[in-house]
Amino acid sequence: GQNIDQPTEMTATEGAIVQINCTYQTSGFNGLFWYQQHAGEAPTFLSYNVLDGLEEKGRFSSFLSRSKGYSYLLLKELQMKDSASYLCAVLDSNYQLIWGAGTKLIIKP
Amino acid sequence: GAVVSQHPSWVICKSGTSVKIECRSLDFQATTMFWYRQFPKQSLMLMATSNEGSKATYEQGVEKDKFLINHASLTLSTLTVTSAHPEDSSFYICSARDLGEADTQYFGPGTRLTVL
Numbered sequence: 001g002q003n004i005d006q007p008t009e010m011t012a013t014e015g016a017i018v019q020i021n022c023t024y025q026t027s028g029f030n031g032l033f034w035y036q037q038h039a040g041e042a043p044t045f046l047s048y049n050v051l052d053g054l055e056e057k058g059r060f061s062s063f064l065s066r067s068k069g070y071s072y073l074l075l076k077e078l079q080m081k082d083s084a085s086y087l088c089a090v091l092d093s094n095y096q097l098i099w100g101a102g103t104k105l106i107i108k109p
Numbered sequence: 110g111a112v113v114s115q116h117p118s119w120v121i122c123k124s125g126t127s128v129k130i131e132c133r134s135l136d137f138q139a140t141t142m143f144w145y146r147q148f149p150k151q152s153l154m155l156m157a158t159s160n161e162g163s164k165a166t167y168e169q170g171v172e173k174d175k176f177l178i179n180h181a182s183l184t185l186s187t188l189t190v191t192s193a194h195p196e197d198s199s200f201y202i203c204s205a206r207d208l209g210e211a212d213t214q215y216f217g218p219g220t221r222l223t224v225l
Binding site: 096 | 115143152153155158202208213214215216217218219221
């Protein structure tokens with residue numbers, strides 16, 4: 001079966017760095033996405049990785065290792081507004097998005 | 110990034126009535142749109158894949174006669190919840206697939222449906 005695992009909840013301090021991990025087992029792979037979702041709102045696109053390595057975009061970076069079925073989202077200089085759920089999703093061989101359950105990130109002052 | 114709109118943003122209706130939700134891609138053509146449902150504190154649940162000009166593909170357990178999907182043009186898909194009941198109350202989100210942008214899905218803002 002297809003499976004995406006990510007931690008349910010994480011807590012971090014304002015100004016710090018946090019890494020949210022995602023491991024996946026899917027039928028085929030056509031890319032991995034990270035989305036941010038604030039409570040009561042639709043997800044917003046953060047990043048897309050299809051090749052191994054690190055993609056940096058401002059305070060957010062995303063890493064992918066296809067051989068390990070592993071990705072992480074790195075958030076630097078955390079701000080209170082970064083408190084949200086972070087969803088990992090993999091595009092499988094049928095180009096269908098397989099979603100993780102999301103990681104709720106709590107930022108404390 | 111691409112913009113997807115959804116209308117209405119919220120709706121309250123009586124049990125037994127039907128509700129139509131529109132999803133539009135504003136600045137790109139989307140041959141494929143997706144409809145999701147999300148319960149509080151849960152991840153997105155894919156309901157169906159909507160392809161322009163053809164019938165939608167429904168996920169297992171989703172009643173196609175209850176959740177009618179029409180993808181009449183490259184920029185518009187509609188979801189009609191027929192004979193709505195309180196258990197249909199949920200957050201419905203659409204997304205549109207932009208083939209020109211690394212096959213990224215862009216989400217509409219969602220529609221909160223409350224059935225009394």
